[in-house]
Amino acid sequence: MASEINIEKKLKHLDFIQLVITRMNVNSFLIKGWSVTLIAALFAFAAKExxxxxxxxxxxxTFAFWMLDGYYLSQERQYRSLYDKVRNLKEDEIDFDMNAKAFNRGRNSWFKSLFAEIFLYFYGALMIIILAVLIAVKR
Known part of the structure; x- marks a missing residue:
């Protein structure tokens, strides 16, 4: 009976961590959507005015959204590392700690997250598009 309770505790703790990971992922998705929407709106204002x-x-x-998106990816990576740690703990060691700051290093750091491959493609493409529009407008 006690081991069942401990297993339930472990699963509940993993669920809590997974909810945070999901929230960070959704935030990152929304940031990308808002960045494209804002760029399109600013292009429309530039053309009109x-x-x-x-x-x-x-x-x-775009730079600000990139920084914020990097933060969310960094947080997501830290919580994934916490998830792995909790997954490997023995059931009686579960303490429901949700602090992932101990994993804020290496690949999980904000700076490293800024240069994730997906960001280089997504925000790099946006920067190139903005540059192309700026050059086209100057002519």
Whole structure:
């Protein structure tokens, strides 16, 4: 009976961690959607107002979204590491600790997360598109 309770504790703790991982993943997805939406809106304002400053603002906003998205990926990676740690714990060692800061190093750090391959493709492509529009507007 006691081992069943301990196994339930472990599964519940893993569920809690998985919920945080899912929330970070959803936040990252929403950030990407908002960045594309904002860029499209700023391009529309730039075309309507014939003002190149809107295009420059897109660079700033894209950079800000990239930084925020890197933060969410870093948090997700840290909680994945916490998940792995808890998964390997014995059932009687479960303490429901949700602090993942101990895993904020190496690949899980914010700086390393900024340069994840997916971000280089996604935000790099956005930066190239913004540059192309800026060049096209200057002509």
């Amino acid at each position: 014939s003002d190149k400053n809107f295009i420059v603002i897109t660079y700033i906003s």
